[in-house]
Amino acid sequence: MNEYVDNEARKAKLVGKTVTMAHGAGGHQTSELIDMIFKAHFDNPDLTADDAAVLTPPIGKMAVSTDGFIVSPAFYPGGNIGKLSICGTVNDLSCMGAKPLYLTCAFVIEEGFPMEKLEEIAEAMEKTAKEAGVRIVSGDTKVAGKGQVDGVFITTTGIGEITDGVEVAGNLAKPGDAIIVTGDIGRHGCTILLAREDFGIDADVTSDCAPLWGNVKAVMDATHELHVIRDATRGGVGTVLYEIAGQSQVGIRLDASKIPVAPEVRGVCGMLGLEPLYLACEGRLVIMAPKEQAQTIVDALKVCPYSQDAAIIGEVTEEQPGKVVMLTEIGTQALLPQPGGELLPRIC
Known part of the structure; x- marks a missing residue:
């Protein structure tokens, strides 16, 4: 007292x-x-x-x-x-x-x-x-x-x-790896953008900012067969994927229909012409691991705080090393533009 x-x-x-x-x-x-x-x-x-x-x-x-x-x-x-x-x-x-x-x-x-x-x-x-x-x-x-x-x-x-027995790095992605995100993307960048600028948009968006050691530990407790773990901060998931593709000299293939985006973030991005993949996250990880381990990893994440919406969003390929290709929701393939210049919103 x-x-x-x-x-x-x-x-x-x-x-x-x-x-x-x-x-x-x-x-x-x-x-x-x-x-x-x-x-x-x-x-x-x-x-x-x-x-x-x-x-x-x-x-x-x-x-x-x-x-x-x-x-x-x-x-x-x-x-x-x-x-x-x-x-x-x-x-x-x-x-x-x-x-x-x-x-x-x-x-x-x-x-x-x-x-x-x-x-x-x-x-x-x-x-x-x-x-x-x-x-x-x-x-x-x-x-x-x-x-x-x-x-x-x-x-x-x-x-x-x-942790003993764990080796992860951006140059260790392998063709055949599954690509996992630990939750819906782009919320931090969207939150900062709306807090900074007066767009007259009424959207209930909150940052995903969270400490993620517990999530990583849960994944490592489930399997040590992990190749890459990266947090998708400045530049978002899209920028991280291009970095890893370049470091490992592999291709990346995404399925747009499987990428989790909160409806309010998708709505704001639609109005402002932004791509959620390039909006910063502060509580989301990108994980690459052998596809045989992918569902085990997702299951471990789903019982943790901050990662209940974990999803497998694509795979690592041998084709087009250094590039990120997305299968669109209408069934076509499109090359995701490589990030460059000033990324918006600038979060730091």
Whole structure:
């Protein structure tokens, strides 16, 4: 009960306050900001107040990944930049078959940013890290002058322990592999587009942003016969497929009728002339594995959060290496255009 009262009192002190240049100067205001917001949410046995965290390394191989997050707007239906900063790095580690263990995070905050909003971001990070089973162990806070930063930027770096017996990479796709997506595609990109632009479109679209280590673990528990796991973030599923086709020098054949797209996303894309395959996801994976294992993988995914709509959407072929071909819903074949230039919407 006392902890609840203290937490409410702490939050009350943030009301109406903003981040000032003094909060980034390294004095007592900096310490106050760290204690009032970051330590309040990130405290754990490995979190350090020293210059570097001292950690127990994984027994075997480890994966390391870093990612910067500058999403605008910072708050959107289904998440915010804080949740995204945890999911993005956790999912990058997971796609290498690595259990996320530790994260560091660096904040660059614009002078005048509301403390209550910063609290909301930190709270989302705490909740998402706890769900993913990862500990935030170290960080950095900088304050930039008004106009030098768009609100808040976050960079997270993660360390994970690679599961023994699992080897996945973008150059390991094989002809005959099935192509699986773990759910409906394009929702994050569609959400950001609608939150950023005033199109006058009334669509109930929420981001798919989610931490996916549990989904990957479920797949690896079902089979180690996996070739590629990739999260379809910037550029969406279409861009990821072209990347893998190039890395592995294979062809990709998709069946348009089997690609899951939420009706509201399909409707928005139809009105704006967008292709859902090129809209970003923040909670969807592309998996390539021998077709004999495909249904086992889908069954494992369907009982997990965030992947109940997992589906087999195509196959890897020897024909047209480096290209992605789609069987349309009217029975014709079309070459999916290779992504290039500025992909819309730009999510980061």
